[in-house]
Every structure is written in C-alpha cells, then in structure tokens.
Amino acid sequence: MSTLPAAEPVKTRQNPPAFRPLRPFGDVLDMLSWFGELGVFIARVARAAVTPPIQFAEFVRQLDEIGSKSLPLVALAGSAIGVVLALEARYSLVRFGAKALLPSAIVFAVVTEMSPIITGLVVSGRVGAGIGAELAAMKVTEQIDAIEASAVDPYKLLAVTRIAACMIALPLLTLAGSFCGVLMGWVSATLIEPISLTRFITAGFAGAGFKDFLPPTLKTSVYGLIIGTVSTFQGMRAKGGAVGVGSAATTSVVLSSLFVILADVLLVKIILLLFP
Numbered sequence: 001m002s003t004l005p006a007a008e009p010v011k012t013r014q015n016p017p018a019f020r021p022l023r024p025f026g027d028v029l030d031m032l033s034w035f036g037e038l039g040v041f042i043a044r045v046a047r048a049a050v051t052p053p054i055q056f057a058e059f060v061r062q063l064d065e066i067g068s069k070s071l072p073l074v075a076l077a078g079s080a081i082g083v084v085l086a087l088e089a090r091y092s093l094v095r096f097g098a099k100a101l102l103p104s105a106i107v108f109a110v111v112t113e114m115s116p117i118i119t120g121l122v123v124s125g126r127v128g129a130g131i132g133a134e135l136a137a138m139k140v141t142e143q144i145d146a147i148e149a150s151a152v153d154p155y156k157l158l159a160v161t162r163i164a165a166c167m168i169a170l171p172l173l174t175l176a177g178s179f180c181g182v183l184m185g186w187v188s189a190t191l192i193e194p195i196s197l198t199r200f201i202t203a204g205f206a207g208a209g210f211k212d213f214l215p216p217t218l219k220t221s222v223y224g225l226i227i228g229t230v231s232t233f234q235g236m237r238a239k240g241g242a243v244g245v246g247s248a249a250t251t252s253v254v255l256s257s258l259f260v261i262l263a264d265v266l267l268v269k270i271i272l273l274l275f276p
Contacts, residue, residue: 041233045163048156059161066127066162067169071176077122078177081114082106082185090189100203102189107204110181112216117264119174120223123166124256128231131162132252135235136245144236159236163228170224174217211275219267226263227256 089105135158138144147154186200231252238248 037237038229038233041159041236042229044155045159045229045232048153049160049164051153051156055157055161058157059164062161062165063169065130066123066165067172070123070126070169070173073126074119074122074173074177075180077118078110078115078180079184081118081177082110082181082183083188085109085114085181086185086188090192103186103195103200103204104206106185106189107182108208108212110185111178111213113268115178115181116174116216116220116223117260119170119177120220120227120260120264121257123170123173123223124227124260125253127166128227128252128256129249131228131231132235132238133245133249135232136238136248139236139238140241140244154236159228159232162232163225166224166228167221168224170220170227171217174220178217215271215275219264219271222263222267223260226259230256230259 085106086102089109090099090102093099093102093105135144138158144154144158147157182201182204186195186197189195189200234248234252234255238244240247
C-alpha cells in the first residue's frame with residue numbers, strides 16, 4: 001500500500017517593507033506649515049470679528065461656560081497658592097529677621113505673578129481641552145460644514161465668540177484667584193501668629209499702587225487670546241474621527257500651556273519696561 005508524500009508547506013512571498021523617504025527637515029517644515037495655517041486662521045477670525053452681525057447669544061453662553069464653570073477650580077488653585085506662599089515666605093523671612101514683611105510678600109507674590117500664571121494654566125487645561133474636543137467633534141462629524149452650508153460663518157459663530165469670552169473671562173478669574181490667594185494667605189498666617197485681616201491688608205498693600213497690580217491682571221487677556229485661538233484652531237482643523245478628536249484636545253492643552261508660559265516671560269519684561 002503506497003503512501004502519498006507529505007505536502008510541502010506553501011511558501012508565501014512576503015512583500016518588502018514600504019519605502020519611506022527620508023525627511024531631514026520634515027519636523028521643521030511641519031512646524032512652518034502649522035504656523036502658516038495658524039496665520040491664515042487668525043486672518044479669517046479677525047475679518048469675521050469686525051463683520052456684522054454679532055453672535056451675542058453664543059458669546060454669553062461661552063462666557064458662562066468658560067468663566068462661571070472655571071471659577072471653583074481657579075478659586076481652589078488660588079487658595080492653595082496663598083497657603084503655600086504664607087508657609088514658605090514666613091519660614092524664609094523669619095530666618096532673615098524680616099517677619100514684618102510677610103503680608104507684603106504674600107500680596108505681591110500672589111497678585112503680580114502667581115495668580116495670573118496659575119489662572120492661565122488652569123484655564124488652558126480645562127477650557128483648552130473642552131474647546132478643542134468640542135470643535136473637533138463638530139469637524140469630524142461635518143457639523144461645521146453644515147453650518148457653513150446654511151450661510152452662517154463658522155469662524156464668527158464658533159471661533160470669535162470663544163476667543164472673546166476667553167479674553168474677558170481670564171482677568172475676572174484672575175481677580176477671583178488673587179482674592180482667594182490673599183485671603184487664604186491671611187488665614188494660614190493668622191493660624192500660626194494671630195493678625196487681624198485689616199492689619200494684614202493694610203500692611204500688604206502699603207506702598208502699592210494700581211501700576212503694581214493692574215498690568216499683571218490685564219495681561220491675562222493675552223493668555224485668553226492665546227488659549228482661545230490655539231484651541232479653536234486645533235479643533236477646527238481636526239481630522240481622523242475619534243482619534244482626531246483626542247489629538248485635538250491634547251494638542252490644545254499642550255500648545256496653549258506652552259504659549260502662555262512663553263507669553264508670560266515676554267509680558268513680564270514689557271511690564272517692567274513700561275511700568276518701572
């Protein structure tokens with residue numbers, strides 16, 4: 001009885017890996033392309049901002065969404081900064097025999113720098129991700145195209161209202177954060193060594209004027225401009241379904257935070273030059 005020879009395994013031909021051309025300057029070109037698209041986006045937003053009609057109802061809704069709903073988080077962050085500064089500053093000032101300067105140190109540190117930058121970073125994390133994800137979802141589901149097809153300018157309805165709301169909400173949130181920081185700084189200081197609130201405020205604001213507190217607060221409008229512009233831009237250029245939505249939200253937070261920090265460095269130098 002003859003046996004059939006075992007069948008040889010079929011050899012499949014594997015395709016060679018796809019050729020991927022080298023791009024020695026690819027990252028640089030991508031960055032330049034991103035800034036070019038951002039410039040075109042800013043030009044369209046600026047043109048939409050000065051063209052009637054004004055989307056006032058949407059602006060009010062975004063102001064509530066960005067300002068009111070960010071207030072608890074900003075207040076909590078400001079309070080934490082006030083407590084930490086009171087503890088750290090007291091320890092340092094006592095070592096150098098300058099404990100009487102504790103109220104001034106807390107007030108100046110909170111109002112001039114800590115509250116503005118912390119508020120900017122907190123809002124960039126919460127609002128930047130929200131705007132980026134919301135607009136990206138509208139983009140990948142073609143809702144933005146439907147808005148444009150209905151003869152409504154999406155840049156006016158979606159971008160201008162959010163950017164303007166960010167620019168107005170940031171200074172107000174900064175004031176709230178400064179108030180909570182100074183108040184909790186006093187609470188932290190008075191738990192160690194009792195001091196009245198009136199005396200604390202009088203000593204903290206002694207020798208200070210509007211030029212010391214107004215420019216640092218108003219500079220957060222620039223932070224709002226950056227956060228609103230970057231997050232709306234990243235959202236309205238999203239591609240790729242759910243992956244694109246997540247990528248837009250992530251890049252909105254990262255880029256907004258990075259540009260806020262860089263803007264803070266420049267604005268501090270400008271403020272010191274204009275208000276010596």
